[in-house]
Amino acid sequence: MPRPSTREVGGGTQSVERALSLLQAFTAESPERRISELAQLSGLGQSTVSRLVGTLEALGFVTHDERSGLYRLGPTVVGLAGVALNQSPVHRQARSLAQELAGELGLGANVAERHGDALFYLCHFEGRLAPRAYTMIGSKGPLHATAMGKALLSDLGTDDIEALIGAAYPAYTPRTIRDLQALTAELDEVRTRGYATEVEELAFGRACLAAPLRDRSGRVVAALSVSGPLSAVDLPNRQDELALKVIERADQISTGLGYSAVSPMLTR
CATH class of the missing domain: 3.30.450.40 (GAF domain)
Structure with missing residues (x-):
């Protein structure tokens, strides 16, 4: 099986870091965020944030309230937390x-x-x-x-x-x-x-x-x-x-x- 190139690994790592930084923007004080807030907090472009948040939503890490336009942490995060606690x-x-x-x-x-x-x-x-x-x-x-x-x-x-x-x-x-x-x-x-x-x-x-x-x-x-x-x-x-x-x-x-x-x- 061919190994990924250094460029591919670096790009993938950067995307993971960016996605995790977006998840860390959700706190007890601010449990709901808009795309514009996430972009401002992360320093990333709004299109980049929209793409990353779309992936996180598809995987269940965040959910979207259609009425308010706000995002919050999703069920996948809760599930992982339960696994960690039970260990x-x-x-x-x-x-x-x-x-x-x-x-x-x-x-x-x-x-x-x-x-x-x-x-x-x-x-x-x-x-x-x-x-x-x-x-x-x-x-x-x-x-x-x-x-x-x-x-x-x-x-x-x-x-x-x-x-x-x-x-x-x-x-x-x-x-x-x-x-x-x-x-x-x-x-x-x-x-x-x-x-x-x-x-x-x-x-x-x-x-x-x-x-x-x-x-x-x-x-x-x-x-x-x-x-x-x-x-x-x-x-x-x-x-x-x-x-x-x-x-x-x-x-x-x-x-x-x-x-x-x-x-x-x-x-x-």
């Missing part, structure tokens, strides 16, 4: 336990991994006291301003944290941790008590409590949290109760991932 060991181990936790406490229950310098939601379940009109699955969040982010950072040293997210951080509210020194002090407390908290650090009126999830090696690979409005989470009165519940579920998930709290040295 995640953390998602498989955590899903049912997180769902039970949301039902038991009436709060939102979430599971996230760290991808680079941000957290990435793998699971999200609503509680009756913390309803949402959208899913958090697939969205990202800052590590320094969330309880789950702090849990994910809790097994890293100061130098590693600085290399990962720097020493100064953006503020989302007046309560957001803004520098490495304050974050390091907070993480010392997280390690001591086994869980992290967040009160209006990312968004006004919301609170969260999270615990780390560990794999067979003992490394923190994800985090489990409960979250909701301040009045529902009620950390001043419920912190011990919520911490006990979250840590208990986190330990179950970690066990499913192969983690044992008993040091191998003690079993010899």
